[in-house]
Amino acid sequence: MGLSPTWWACLAGKVFGPAGLYAKMFLIRWVEEEIARRYPDGMMRTPVHFSIGQEAAAVGVIAVLNELDQVFGGHRSHSHYLAKGGSVERLIAELYGKATGCCGGRGGSMHIVDESVGFMGAFPIVGDAVSIATGAALAFSMDGSGRRAIVFSGDAVPETGQFWESLNFAALHKLPILYVVEDNHYATQTPLAQRQPTTSLGDRVSGFMPYQGLGDHEVADVAARTASLLSSLPALLHIQTYRYRKHVGPEYDWDMGYRSREEVEAHMEHDPVARAGRELLGRGHGPEVERIEQDIRRQVAEAFEKAEAVPWPEAA
Amino acid sequence: MAGGSVNFRNAIAQCILNEMERNPKVLLLGEGVSDPIGIFGTCLPAHARFPSRVIETPLSETMLTGACVGLALEGWKPIFVHARFDFALFTFEHLINTASKIPFIQKGQRVPIVIRVLVGRGWGQGPTHGQNFAAALANVPGIRVFIPTTNASYGWALWDALMGDGPAIIVEHRRFYDMERPELPSGGLRNRLFDVQIAAIGDAIIEAEEAGNTLRNMGVYCHVAAIERLFEPTPEFIKGVPAVIVENGHARFGVGAGLATQMAPIVRAPIAVIASPFSPLPASMPLEAEWYVTTERIVQAACGLLGTVPDGSAMAAISSGEGRDGRKEAF
Numbered sequence: 001m002g003l004s005p006t007w008w009a010c011l012a013g014k015v016f017g018p019a020g021l022y023a024k025m026f027l028i029r030w031v032e033e034e035i036a037r038r039y040p041d042g043m044m045r046t047p048v049h050f051s052i053g054q055e056a057a058a059v060g061v062i063a064v065l066n067e068l069d070q071v072f073g074g075h076r077s078h079s080h081y082l083a084k085g086g087s088v089e090r091l092i093a094e095l096y097g098k099a100t101g102c103c104g105g106r107g108g109s110m111h112i113v114d115e116s117v118g119f120m121g122a123f124p125i126v127g128d129a130v131s132i133a134t135g136a137a138l139a140f141s142m143d144g145s146g147r148r149a150i151v152f153s154g155d156a157v158p159e160t161g162q163f164w165e166s167l168n169f170a171a172l173h174k175l176p177i178l179y180v181v182e183d184n185h186y187a188t189q190t191p192l193a194q195r196q197p198t199t200s201l202g203d204r205v206s207g208f209m210p211y212q213g214l215g216d217h218e219v220a221d222v223a224a225r226t227a228s229l230l231s232s233l234p235a236l237l238h239i240q241t242y243r244y245r246k247h248v249g250p251e252y253d254w255d256m257g258y259r260s261r262e263e264v265e266a267h268m269e270h271d272p273v274a275r276a277g278r279e280l281l282g283r284g285h286g287p288e289v290e291r292i293e294q295d296i297r298r299q300v301a302e303a304f305e306k307a308e309a310v311p312w313p314e315a316a
Numbered sequence: 317m318a319g320g321s322v323n324f325r326n327a328i329a330q331c332i333l334n335e336m337e338r339n340p341k342v343l344l345l346g347e348g349v350s351d352p353i354g355i356f357g358t359c360l361p362a363h364a365r366f367p368s369r370v371i372e373t374p375l376s377e378t379m380l381t382g383a384c385v386g387l388a389l390e391g392w393k394p395i396f397v398h399a400r401f402d403f404a405l406f407t408f409e410h411l412i413n414t415a416s417k418i419p420f421i422q423k424g425q426r427v428p429i430v431i432r433v434l435v436g437r438g439w440g441q442g443p444t445h446g447q448n449f450a451a452a453l454a455n456v457p458g459i460r461v462f463i464p465t466t467n468a469s470y471g472w473a474l475w476d477a478l479m480g481d482g483p484a485i486i487v488e489h490r491r492f493y494d495m496e497r498p499e500l501p502s503g504g505l506r507n508r509l510f511d512v513q514i515a516a517i518g519d520a521i522i523e524a525e526e527a528g529n530t531l532r533n534m535g536v537y538c539h540v541a542a543i544e545r546l547f548e549p550t551p552e553f554i555k556g557v558p559a560v561i562v563e564n565g566h567a568r569f570g571v572g573a574g575l576a577t578q579m580a581p582i583v584r585a586p587i588a589v590i591a592s593p594f595s596p597l598p599a600s601m602p603l604e605a606e607w608y609v610t611t612e613r614i615v616q617a618a619c620g621l622l623g624t625v626p627d628g629s630a631m632a633a634i635s636s637g638e639g640r641d642g643r644k645e646a647f
Contacts, residue, residue, distance in 0.1 A: 132410075
């Protein structure tokens, strides 16, 4: 494969710094752009919830974790899986329903997992992952292993009972867990204002544990704030982010009427991936950026070729 | 475990203690596990011996079931207990959507979580304290439902549940708790020619055993068995012998109805299902007594399959029910 050991290390989460963060964000963006491009072929017969636009939240948080830490996700978790170092080949093969997929084709886009890198699974029923991660944190607490659990949720999760039950339990037992709410403002097509009171989530959560709210425009800022919050677990990180595509599927959806094209494009103007790329170029890292992007494009293309070539799973 | 004088409650307590001694990864969780009652005494010995592995919980059953899944992913074996099956409906989310699916989705990933649920009976438990949802969970692939009816089969059920790949439910009939539940005599009996067989689910085994004795007094050779594992074939049924299936549950889409369909091509003889009316359980004593299956109904059904009439004096000898439905006990 084309990537140098350094870049592989970046992708596996072992090297930080602007280039490493950019490489991971670009990997996620490119994988999903490629899924979107090939999706109309009809070979990936699985509902895909695209992370495009939300890469900085996943990469910023996961960049400051260590390899013992475990990450849990939900239905929109390609970004978390890849940020933690999950295999691109096994992800794409899973979307194709092939035997070499990370679940042998039995799970699809919403059930991706790569325990070897500490991505413990995606649990697509909203709220479920929070409870499972809380149990894992209880295990770490009892084991004395020093591990930490990090669970990514959407902005609808604070509407579930499991969220508050988990916060209560984690605060009671002082569990090593970071709850991350990626707030993209919509639950499918329903805006936040129709689902929650206007009081801040921070006010609601602060009776249980430390809270930090922030935006995702600057991935290094997400990483820095995550790192500081990790010293006072349990804690909750609330990241304002934005999804560019439909709730599920590769298309843009401004013709549906629940949000305007102007709103989507305003967010795209502040795209965190493009911003990180521009910063590297501005510091004279143009050749490196080019090499990162080329390597990733080649790696992703190979993953698709392999996924198309490998056999179907055998019936049980 | 000591011999014949151990009641079901103490047998459960001892089985849990044994498993926690055997495996340092076994945990016991639930609301009330560490209080002075300790889920009707079943958690007291474990709490006294292993206080750090007996975890008192808030009333957050959905989250806690998910937490059991998380604990299992990290190598622990949690036993999560609910003083009533009615309280455990919050566990269904994780039982059905995560725990039973993970071993299917991720080959080799084990989620050995055990959910203990007690089915209340007597003292007017009423519509929301005496329900049994075994049929609903038995319908989900990946969930193993155990309904032990003897001290020994409880021990095997708990051991098997903890050794499994996925989630298990152990349905505990509160009615058994103060009874001695030794093994039924069986063995060589299978080689005899039977006129009729009775297959009972859960606490209906008590009426089934009594019906079996009544039928034998009438000269009818009757085989009685409990169906205790709802996730695998049931070798308890004998080919070619008319069968009465009996349960304290609804006939409509129930465990008994499912078994009758499943066993029909194997039994190849008439099958009758005796069950409760399709109505919630009422609290009032006479209404409650009507809801549960009776020995008389089982005997009549068996005779009906054989085309005979129950012997009057044998029917009259059936005990009134005092002492076997737990009326004297506050559940």
